[in-house]
Amino acid sequence: xxxxxxxxxxxxxxxxxxxxxxxxxxxxxxxxxxxxxxxxxxxxxxxxxxxxxxxxxxxxxxxxxxxxxxxxxxxxxxxxxxxxxxxxxxxxxxxxxxxxxxxxxxxxxxxxxxxxxxxxxxxxxxxxxxxxxxxxxxxxxxxxxxxxxxxxxxxxxxxxxxxxxxxxxxxxxxxxxxxxxxxxxxxxxxxxxxxxxxxxxxxxxxxxxxxxxxxxxxxxxxxxxxxxxxxxxxxxxxxxxxxxxxxxxxxxxxxxxxxxxxxxxxxxxxxxxxxxxxxxxxxxxxxxxxxxxxx
Amino acid sequence: xxxxxxxxxxxxxxxxxxxxxxxxxxxxxxxxxxxxxxxxxxxxxxxxxxxxxxxxxxxxxxxxxxxxxxxxxxxxxxxxxxxxxxxxxxxxxxxxxxxxxxxxxxxxxxxxxxxxxxxxxxxxxxxxxxxxxxxxxxxxxxxxxxxxxxxxxxxxxxxxxxxxxxxxxxxxxxxxxxxxxxxxxxxxxxxxxxxxxxxxxxxxxxxxxxxxxxxxxxxxxxxxxxxxxxxxxxxxxxxxxxxxxxxxxxxxxxxxxxxxxxxxxxxxxxxxxxxxx
Numbered sequence: 001x002x003x004x005x006x007x008x009x010x011x012x013x014x015x016x017x018x019x020x021x022x023x024x025x026x027x028x029x030x031x032x033x034x035x036x037x038x039x040x041x042x043x044x045x046x047x048x049x050x051x052x053x054x055x056x057x058x059x060x061x062x063x064x065x066x067x068x069x070x071x072x073x074x075x076x077x078x079x080x081x082x083x084x085x086x087x088x089x090x091x092x093x094x095x096x097x098x099x100x101x102x103x104x105x106x107x108x109x110x111x112x113x114x115x116x117x118x119x120x121x122x123x124x125x126x127x128x129x130x131x132x133x134x135x136x137x138x139x140x141x142x143x144x145x146x147x148x149x150x151x152x153x154x155x156x157x158x159x160x161x162x163x164x165x166x167x168x169x170x171x172x173x174x175x176x177x178x179x180x181x182x183x184x185x186x187x188x189x190x191x192x193x194x195x196x197x198x199x200x201x202x203x204x205x206x207x208x209x210x211x212x213x214x215x216x217x218x219x220x221x222x223x224x225x226x227x228x229x230x231x232x233x234x235x236x237x238x239x240x241x242x243x244x245x246x247x248x249x250x251x252x253x254x255x256x257x258x259x260x261x262x263x264x265x266x267x268x269x270x271x272x273x274x275x276x277x278x279x280x281x282x283x284x285x286x287x288x289x290x291x292x293x294x295x
Numbered sequence: 296x297x298x299x300x301x302x303x304x305x306x307x308x309x310x311x312x313x314x315x316x317x318x319x320x321x322x323x324x325x326x327x328x329x330x331x332x333x334x335x336x337x338x339x340x341x342x343x344x345x346x347x348x349x350x351x352x353x354x355x356x357x358x359x360x361x362x363x364x365x366x367x368x369x370x371x372x373x374x375x376x377x378x379x380x381x382x383x384x385x386x387x388x389x390x391x392x393x394x395x396x397x398x399x400x401x402x403x404x405x406x407x408x409x410x411x412x413x414x415x416x417x418x419x420x421x422x423x424x425x426x427x428x429x430x431x432x433x434x435x436x437x438x439x440x441x442x443x444x445x446x447x448x449x450x451x452x453x454x455x456x457x458x459x460x461x462x463x464x465x466x467x468x469x470x471x472x473x474x475x476x477x478x479x480x481x482x483x484x485x486x487x488x489x490x491x492x493x494x495x496x497x498x499x500x501x502x503x504x505x506x507x508x509x510x511x512x513x514x515x516x517x518x519x520x521x522x523x524x525x526x527x528x529x530x531x532x533x534x535x536x537x538x539x540x541x542x543x544x545x546x547x548x549x550x551x552x553x554x555x556x557x558x559x560x561x562x563x564x565x566x567x568x569x570x571x572x
Contacts, residue, residue, distance in 0.1 A: 004476060007305075008331055009305065009306060009331055009333070010304065010305010010306035010307075010331075010459045011304065011305045011307060011480075012304010012306060015484070016331060020512030024296060029325065036303075036459070036460030036462050036491075037304050037459060037460055037461070037488040037491065038460055039304070039484045039487060039488070042483060042484070050462050056490055059370065076393070076397065078390075078391060078392050078393060079392070080350075088468055088470075090466045090467070090468075090469070090499075091470065092393065093390055093437075094371055095371050095390055096371050096392075096394050096395050097367065097392050097393055097394040097397055099396055099536060100369060100394055100397045102398055109371070132462075134461040134491050134492075134494045134498065135461060135462065135465075135466050135495050135498065136462055137462065137463050139462050140434065141462075164461075165305075165460065165461075166305035166331065166427065166459050167329075167330035167331055167436075167458065167459070168330045168331065168431060169330045169429055169433070169434060169436045169464070170434040170436075170437070171460075171462075172330075172437060174431075178445075186424070187543075189542060189543035189545075190336045190543065190544065190545040191310065191331075191333040191336060191542075191545075192331075192543075194331075194336060195331040195333070198331065198431060201431045202431050202432065203431040206432070207433055212430055219539060219543050220540060220543035220544065223494040223543055223544075249482055249511075252482045252483055252484055253483050253516075254480055255483060278400070285362075
């Protein structure tokens with residue numbers, strides 16, 4: 001069972017929920033797929049048992065000794081990344097058109113060291129993660145690799161809990177394609193709702209089953225109700241409602257799952273979420289098995 | 296002057312600070328978080344014009360194509376595959392770079408356009424605003440951001456509301472930045488992700504300051520960091536349930552009596568630090 005947690009809007013509580021669910025499911029393999037702003041790994045201590053360099057996209061590099069300043073490279077670049085014959089590394093998408101067009105063969109495409117891909121053995125199971133250089137490209141490809149590594153160390157029947165990133169673009173698409181279930185953590189604000197609708201549309205676009213958890217559900221009753229009714233219209237179950245709880249920021253600063261705080265209302269709500277999640281995933285796995293059997 | 300608002304971590308209040316500062320300072324507001332653009336919810340612009348954002352993709356003239364496969368080998372994005380019966384295109388992977396055309400000896404490749412998003416312009420509360428919106432199911436936000444930033448009317452000052460994170464969506468926007476403000480929250484997460492944004496800004500030599508949102512009085516984590524790295528703290532926005540509720544309804548919290556002075560202070564410090572007049 002591979003579960004990916006996403007939200008659309010940032011800061012709705014993806015990592016808080018992910019780490020609490022992992023606490024209730026000690027055996028789970030974890031994947032920190034928010035490679036841009038990874039926070040899940042902060043909760044865990046352990047040994048990095050594997051660390052490998054990762055290269056996303058290449059970058060064009062000009063050999064000054066061969067360049068005749070003819071301007072062909074600038075004319076073929078579709079990304080305004082070349083001025084004169086100087087490459088702007090921020091704008092270069094690594095397509096290689098300039099290298100193909102250069103009559104002097106003065107441009108080469110050089111792989112960049114964008115990240116380290118890491119497998120960490122923690123007290124609470126395996127954690128697949130990346131240490132990405134800021135301003136790097138190719139995070140979609142990197143996320144695909146993190147999920148592949150998590151699947152490799154997961155034993156049969158073991159859960160994978162992947163903490164995703166905000167948005168609906170390449171990073172999110174890479175973290176949800178072919179997942180068994182996505183859990184959308186949203187909040188009852190107009191921003192949260194607008195982004196939530198976009199994420200539901202995304203899950204429908206790729207045909208991935210989804211469930212919803214409303215965090216801080218008591219912040220705005222009207223918008224919370226809009227989330228419930230939108231979910232219902234789209235046949236997506238709301239399986240968790242977490243109240244506003246001061247313990248949550250405290251748990252973040254103490255880097256402990258909120259489920260470990262006795263009497264925490266958020267912790268209790270996540271325990272309930274975990275039960276419903278189990279019931280839901282069992283029915284999904286049954287369906288998957290039945291489909292496999294049929295084919 | 297273009298001031299980029301970024302954060303590293305999502306949900307720290309980039310849009311809240313951006314829209315409130317834009318209204319307070321009467322600057323243009325540009326929502327560059329095209330995956331989840333929310334600024335218009337707070338500004339409610341009128342007379343919104345829309346323009347589609349195209350990306351080129353190759354089409355193959357089967358009478359000329361020899362199935363040599365040079366195009367597929369040249370494509371760094373693996374958007375083309377040679378099946379020996381035809382060249383297969385995965386459109387969502389195609390960046391529209393035209394590298395395939397450059398290596399096609401029989402000149403069998405032409406181009407069409409598909410739409411990956413929209414750019415919108417409008418006006419609200421005396422503020423000109425613009426945003427990009429990425430179509431659902433599309434991978435690449437960069438073409439939408441690039442088109443958005445290329446479509447702007449001349450302006451003295453602009454607030455650019457960035458995407459979370461530190462990768463291509465943010466760096467594309469930062470190309471247009473004269474200065475930046477990092478919005479953070481006083482948690483371990485806020486600090487961790489803010490330090491990534493700081494690293495990016497320092498790498499690019501962009502002057503910046505910090506705003507602490509959801510401040511609870513104990514902001515030592517962030518204060519220590521700023522002090523140790525000589526980063527100016529422009530101000531703090533106190534945590535308030537009233538403000539959180541106003542935000543949830545899409546209201547401008549800078550107009551709340553208890554918030555007014557906080558935003559004014561941020562604006563003042565920002566203008567002074569960036570020599571903005």
